[in-house]
Amino acid sequence: MTLPVSFTTAMIENYYDVADIAELIKIAVAPVFLLTGIGSFANVLSSRVSRIIDRARALEEMIITGGPLTAAQHKRELKVQIRRLKLASWAVGLCVASALLICTLVALLFLGGLLHFDPSETLGMLFVLAMCFLIAALILFLVEVQTAVKHTWVGSSIKRQ
Numbered sequence: 441m442t443l444p445v446s447f448t449t450a451m452i453e454n455y456y457d458v459a460d461i462a463e464l465i466k467i468a469v470a471p472v473f474l475l476t477g478i479g480s481f482a483n484v485l486s487s488r489v490s491r492i493i494d495r496a497r498a499l500e501e502m503i504i505t506g507g508p509l510t511a512a513q514h515k516r517e518l519k520v521q522i523r524r525l526k527l528a529s530w531a532v533g534l535c536v537a538s539a540l541l542i543c544t545l546v547a548l549l550f551l552g553g554l555l556h557f558d559p560s561e562t563l564g565m566l567f568v569l570a571m572c573f574l575i576a577a578l579i580l581f582l583v584e585v586q587t588a589v590k591h592t593w594v595g596s597s598i599k600r601q
Contacts, residue, residue: 464553468546471567475542478574482535485581489528496521520591527584534577541570 499518503511545566552559 460553464550468549471542471546471549475539475546478535478539478542481577481581482532482539485528485532485535485577488584489525489532492521492525492528496525517591520587524584524587527580527587531577531580531584534573534580538570538573538577541566541573545570 496518499514499521502509503514503518507514509517545563548559548563548566551557552563
């Protein structure tokens with residue numbers, strides 16, 4: 441029995457060679473490694489956020505109950521912690537947005553390969569946007585760390601001597 445030409449052509453177009461899928465996986469490996477780095481960075485940021493929150497809560501308690509410093513000094517430090525929290529929170533958000541864009545890029549890469557369409561322009565835009573978000577997150581992280589270092593109370597007893 442001979443199959444109509446259109447039927448055999450349709451079967452061939454829907455058939456995916458293992459080598460084609462392996463090539464797609466090879467291409468997708470670099471963005472996946474990038475996702476690992478972004479995930480590690482998000483982990484560092486979330487740790488900083490939790491430490492900032494813990495310190496802010498302790499400061500609020502010291503303002504209410506009294507502490508080693510005056511209430512005004514505790515309030516000044518609390519304002520710094522709130523600023524740091526905002527910076528770190530924005531950095532986490534941008535980091536997550538960057539990771540989501542990279543995930544979308546990988547998914548679109550596979551869809552393009554499996555459905556036979558060229559998503560090149562979209563992939564380029566997604567990658568550039570993901571990198572812009574990551575750059576902004578890194579800048580906010582740098583500002584947050586500099587703020588923490590600038591307003592640290594560690595070593596103040598040595599400076600007085």
